[in-house]
Amino acid sequence: MMLRVTRPSGSPVGSQIIVQDPSGRQFRARIPPGVAEGGVFHVRVPAAAPAMWDHAYATPAPRSSGGGGGQAAVPGGLPVAVPTPPGGSVPMGLPVTATPAQRQQPPPPPFSRETDEEREERELAQALAESARLAEPSNSSFGLRPRTGSDGVTRQLAECADLCAEPCAVFWDASSRRELPSKSCPLCRCDFDKAVVLPSLERQPEVWFRTCDVKGDGYLSKQEVINVLLSQFPLDVDRFEARMEDAWPQVDPNGDGDEFFAPETGLLALVRANLSDDMRVEPVEAAPPDVRTQRNAWFDHFDEDKTGSLTQEELTRALVKTYALGADLAQVRTMRDFVAAVFPAFTAEATISRDAFLRPGEGLADTIIAQLDHLSPRPSPSGV
Numbered sequence: 001m002m003l004r005v006t007r008p009s010g011s012p013v014g015s016q017i018i019v020q021d022p023s024g025r026q027f028r029a030r031i032p033p034g035v036a037e038g039g040v041f042h043v044r045v046p047a048a049a050p051a052m053w054d055h056a057y058a059t060p061a062p063r064s065s066g067g068g069g070g071q072a073a074v075p076g077g078l079p080v081a082v083p084t085p086p087g088g089s090v091p092m093g094l095p096v097t098a099t100p101a102q103r104q105q106p107p108p109p110p111f112s113r114e115t116d117e118e119r120e121e122r123e124l125a126q127a128l129a130e131s132a133r134l135a136e137p138s139n140s141s142f143g144l145r146p147r148t149g150s151d152g153v154t155r156q157l158a159e160c161a162d163l164c165a166e167p168c169a170v171f172w173d174a175s176s177r178r179e180l181p182s183k184s185c186p187l188c189r190c191d192f193d194k195a196v197v198l199p200s201l202e203r204q205p206e207v208w209f210r211t212c213d214v215k216g217d218g219y220l221s222k223q224e225v226i227n228v229l230l231s232q233f234p235l236d237v238d239r240f241e242a243r244m245e246d247a248w249p250q251v252d253p254n255g256d257g258d259e260f261f262a263p264e265t266g267l268l269a270l271v272r273a274n275l276s277d278d279m280r281v282e283p284v285e286a287a288p289p290d291v292r293t294q295r296n297a298w299f300d301h302f303d304e305d306k307t308g309s310l311t312q313e314e315l316t317r318a319l320v321k322t323y324a325l326g327a328d329l330a331q332v333r334t335m336r337d338f339v340a341a342v343f344p345a346f347t348a349e350a351t352i353s354r355d356a357f358l359r360p361g362e363g364l365a366d367t368i369i370a371q372l373d374h375l376s377p378r379p380s381p382s383g384v
Helices: 100-104 116-135 174-179 205-212 222-232 237-250 267-274 295-302 312-322 329-346 354-358 364-371
Strands: 002-006 016-020 026-030 040-044 309-311 351-353
Touching: 002 016, 002 026, 205 222, 222 237, 237 267, 295 312, 295 354, 309 312, 312 329, 329 364, 351 354, 354 364
Parallel strands: none
Antiparallel strands: 002 040, 016 026, 309 351
């Protein structure tokens, strides 16, 4: 059966709410994307079973002359046990009769507390929803819309699991995929089904748009376009972003989407004009410091968010890069298993602090160096 649910005010997209059907049963429901406060969405729940009190508390008929023990006669001659009603026992010899309220309203199931896993899912969904909201352009003219098909419908895509408040995508170049032994998004950590190569924007603009339109809403924001192009071309990030900020309003000034493929003012023209050779850079990745001799510098190099700590995933990726294992998936998996085995011995938290990692003779760094002594780190740049 379907329940018609109105989104309450103050509940963000992706959060869980408790809904109740007419019989009093309670269910958890997650607010889907696209439903405004006060808007309506539908939730499918199991159909209600017949109320047990309709049978258990029927008024018993007079007992047969032959004696039937504790059984009461019902139509058709089928015996039915008469249990003690809720609220206590009744005096001996009085018939048990159910009130209409008892027959129609069985006790609701006990409310279960939110588990840690459910709480983490809810908080992550809320964070993703908030990030998506902040990333949306404040003005509809600062976006791109392709021409829809003859049916006027844009195909809905779903690249990420239900844990995400909205479908999302992360674009990275092909070399980075060798460092991902599992099909997990590098940013939101949700599992994905497949990785696809971005088509050429110049040769296949419509296919390119559909591939990048991961939400399936027929709309690309300025930031989404920048993220895709920066992953597809080796560009000077600061200069390219500044150029796009200045040139973007000409792409779709009135927000109707007709200018997307326009030869002079569309996105193709904008890309050709702004992906000039002077903005291209050769991708050069500096080798990390030697973890054996420059531990503080090594830790700082991989503490990209400058929190003074590393997560288990960050540590795994740091070691994969340090020992240049990205091209060997078997060794990457071995490294992942190794970190998973030793990480809990040095911290009970989700991250390991600088002190716990670098503590002389007792830190995780010494354990890693001793266990990986048979591997040679990548050469460290001079002067680091």
